[in-house]
Amino acid sequence: xxxxxxxxxxxxxxxxxxxxxxxxxxxxxxxxxxxxxxxxxxxxxxxxxxxxxxxxxxxxxxxxxxxxxxxxxxxxxxxxxxxxxxxxxxxxxxxxxxxxxxxxxxxxxxxxxxxxxxxxxxxxxxxxxxxxxxxxxxxxxxxxxxxxxxxxxxxx
Numbered sequence: 001x002x003x004x005x006x007x008x009x010x011x012x013x014x015x016x017x018x019x020x021x022x023x024x025x026x027x028x029x030x031x032x033x034x035x036x037x038x039x040x041x042x043x044x045x046x047x048x049x050x051x052x053x054x055x056x057x058x059x060x061x062x063x064x065x066x067x068x069x070x071x072x073x074x075x076x077x078x079x080x081x082x083x084x085x086x087x088x089x090x091x092x093x094x095x096x097x098x099x100x101x102x103x104x105x106x107x108x109x110x111x112x113x114x115x116x117x118x119x120x121x122x123x124x125x126x127x128x129x130x131x132x133x134x135x136x137x138x139x140x141x142x143x144x145x146x147x148x149x150x151x152x153x154x155x156x
Contacts, residue, residue, distance in 0.1 A: 001015070001016060001017075001018050001064060002014075002015055002016075003015070003016045003025070003063055003064065003066070003067060004067065004068065005066045005067060005068065005069055005070070005071060006069070006070040006071065007026075007030060007032070007070075007071045007072075007073065007076075008032070008071070008072060008073055008075055008076030009076060012030065014029055014030075016029065016063050016064065018062075018064060019062065020062065020063045020064070021058070021059060021060075021061065021062060021063060022049070022058040022059075022061040022062065022063045022065070022066060022071075023035055023037055023047050023058035023059045023061075024063070025063040026049070026058060026071075026073060032073045032075050034073055034074035034075050034103045035047050035048075035049055035058055035073050035074065035103060035104075036100055036101075036103055036104065037059055038100070038101075038132075039059070040059050041059070041060075042057040042059060042060040042130075043130075043132070044101070044104070044131070044132045045057065045101065045105070045108065045128075045130045045131030045132060046100060046101055046103065046104045046131075046132075047059040048103070048104035048105075048107040048108050048130070048131065049071055049072060049073050049107055050071070050072040050107050050110055050114075051066060051069055051070070051071050051072075052069050052070055053111060053114055053115065054111060055107055055108045055110075055111035055112075055127070055130075057130070072107070072110065073103075073107070074102075074103035074106055074107060077106060077110065085148045085151045085152065086106060086109055086110060086113065086144070086148040087106065088148075089144040089145075089147040089148045089151075090102065090105075090106065090141070090144045092144075093140050093143050093144045093147060094140045095136070095140040095141040095143070095144040097133070097135030097136050098134075098135050101131060101132060101133040101134075104131045105128060105131050105133070105141055108127050108128050108130065108131050109124070109127065109128065109144075109145045109148070111127070112124065112127035112145070113145070113148065113149055117149060117152070118149050118150075119145070119146075119149060121142055121146065124142050124145045124146065125138075125142065127145075128141065128142070128145075
């Protein structure tokens with residue numbers, strides 16, 4: 001089938017199998033490898049992308065479901081090689097350890113900041129609840145999201 005969507009601000013049109021998962025199309029057909037596959041069951045959040053403003057697990061979604069929609073992956077957060085405020089705060093505040101969960105964390109936080117410019121710590125915790133990290137205690141991640149919110153969200 002023919003898939004047409006907007007990915008990271010660019011129109012894409014490609015042929016896919018009807019049963020292709022979104023994560024596989026992103027990683028293999030579009031070479032957007034920042035989206036990670038951890039569990040393939042929607043439990044870890046490493047594959048989180050933002051679709052029309054909502055944080056979604058790409059491992060659980062058929063690629064056909066993004067027909068006509070807008071998808072943002074971690075690669076789409078940077079503009080002209082410049083990291084955005086959220087990415088900068090993750091680095092500066094030590095919210096990145098091994099980095100495997102980081103793309104999913106960034107995408108969940110991006111969706112949150114887009115709908116709630118000044119979320120409470122509880123709102124941040126709820127937004128990140130589907131993202132697992134084995135390296136941190138989450139405090140630095142929550143602090144990084146709050147710091148980015150204080151600076152106006154995810155803009156560079």
